[in-house]
Amino acid sequence: MLKGIPPLLSPDLLHVLASMGHGDELVLADANFPAATHAKRLIHLPGTSAPEVLQAVLQLMPLDDFVAQAALTMQVVGDPAARPPVVMEFNAALQAHGCAPSTGLERFAFYDRAAQAFAIVATGETRIYGNILLKKGVVRP
Secondary structure (H helix, E strand, O other): OOOOOOOOOOHHHHHHHHHOOOOOEEEEEOOOOOHHHHOOOEEEEOOOOHHHHHHHHHHHOOEOOOOOOOEEEEOEOOEOOOOOHHHHHHHHHHHHOOOOOOEEEOHHHHHHHHHOOOEEEEEOOOOOOOOEEEEEOOOOO
């Protein structure tokens, strides 16, 4: 056990977060997401919700402030302007950490981007559209 690190973050996920560099991307995926199909590196966190994993990740990983959008969620098919409750929870977590709210990305564009991500974290999130892509920033001195 380590002090100051959320216990939700597994050793494998901590290694991924530490290994990522500026601009690398991480996907937190819901239980329906085809994570094994798309992942270069796959971390399983069953029994966790995507917003609670996001909260834990944001305690350690800064988001990229050199880009307009460092957090992207999957748009609702047929209603791209909709914001499901899980996305609202993501945005509340982002705001609590001083980050801009997420922007929606079309479903297949999200899949394509996820396939290029450094890693995908398969959470136990059961709500649909519980997926968020994060672009890592820099840790400033």
